[in-house]
Amino acid sequence: TQLLEQSPQFLSIQEGENLTVYCNSSSVFSSLQWYRQEPGEGPVLLVTVVTGGEVKKLKRLTFQFGDARKDSSLHITAAQPGDTGLYLCAGARGNTDKLIFGTGTRLQVFP
């Protein structure tokens, strides 16, 4: 059973377009993270959100944690080819130290 479902699974867009990636669950998470992974490399942490309703901005990326802490979204404004990669959400539950990773969204931005 996959606890964290991401949508869409694949996304191909032109440079300059906006996009939103969703991360949904029926479970509550104490914190949620977003990672980006490029081919041949490990995932790189982008952001951590811990409070329901929290919004964090990282340049052109906006991350939101749902009020009930069951879902999250990542919005990219004016996408660039450098944004290409696999985006993974990951949630921590309760007092456990381990993360549950989402199914992933593979983004391709064409120049």
Add this chain to the structure above:
Amino acid sequence: DAGVIQSPRHEVTEMGQEVTLRCKPISGHDYLFWYRQTMMRGLELLIYFNNNVPIDDSGMPEDRFSAKMPNASFSTLKIQPSEPRDSAVYFCASGRGYEQYFGPGTRLTVT
């Protein structure tokens, strides 16, 4: 400061052979995680350590897999005997608290 170091980066072996993957975590991090990534199953947690002690190995597929952390600066993941279905990219990650930093991974191919 160097990131997480993994070796080898690529490993090709024949079915039935023993495979040992190595990881050097970031200095000062007290958590170490081993993951496996495949297209079909995504990123799966195999085992994690806290202060060199295994905390949760529920993700280890079967007895053919074993992991050790003899000291704070080194960990191994061993597969004996290896099978073609073990082919995947294996990541080591280290961290403090819930933020994790991944190594570049070891791509394992078992023929």
